[in-house]
Amino acid sequence: MQTAICPGSFDPITLGHLDVIRRAAAMFDRVVVCIVANANKHGFFSLEERREQVLRVTAGYPNVDVDVWDGLLVDYAARFEQPVVVRGLRALSDFEYEFMMALTNKKLNPRVETVFLASDERYTYLSSSMVKEIAGFGGDVSRFVPEEILEDLKKKINGRNS
Numbered sequence: 664m665q666t667a668i669c670p671g672s673f674d675p676i677t678l679g680h681l682d683v684i685r686r687a688a689a690m691f692d693r694v695v696v697c698i699v700a701n702a703n704k705h706g707f708f709s710l711e712e713r714r715e716q717v718l719r720v721t722a723g724y725p726n727v728d729v730d731v732w733d734g735l736l737v738d739y740a741a742r743f744e745q746p747v748v749v750r751g752l753r754a755l756s757d758f759e760y761e762f763m764m765a766l767t768n769k770k771l772n773p774r775v776e777t778v779f780l781a782s783d784e785r786y787t788y789l790s791s792s793m794v795k796e797i798a799g800f801g802g803d804v805s806r807f808v809p810e811e812i813l814e815d816l817k818k819k820i821n822g823r824n825s
């Protein structure tokens with residue numbers, strides 16, 4: 664059984680992330696969305712909030728699981744028989760960082776393959792940072808994030824501004 668790991672911060676999950684997860688779920692037996700803690704960044708949403716959000720938006724995909732990990736991605740991937748890391752590539756600007764990450768992971772554990780999916784053209788410009796910035800200024804992000812998490816964003820921003 665081939666498991667694909669879709670790792671990321673997902674802070675918050677965007678329609679671009681969801682598109683990559685959906686396409687990976689159509690290609691692999693099983694997909695695990697791995698929400699990875701970032702030692703250098705304090706999250707906008709907590710890891711548990713993100714886990715709950717990703718679970719909510721992927722509820723319709725029977726072969727998708729969600730997990731949280733605080734450590735090296737290769738250490739997480741090592742628990743699977745034939746681990747494949749799936750990352751979306753939006754633009755050329757993503758390439759250098761993604762390529763470096765894929766090669767580093769391969770050095771750390773040669774069993775871990777990385778596969779890139781070209782981002783859907785609707786989402787090539789989209790990022791979680793942009794979503795947070797727009798939402799923070801009261802802008803409409805309904806075209807950028809799954810409907811199921813719009814309310815969470817509003818609540819978080821209102822909570823921060825009050």
Ligand code: PNS
Nearest residue numbers: 670671672673699734735736737764767
């Ligand atoms: O959504 P992001 O922030 O682009 O995801 C980046 C992520 C979480 C996949 C990456 O930072 C990662 O794998 N972090 C775990 C720590 C690790 O393994 N670092 C070595 C990779 S070169």
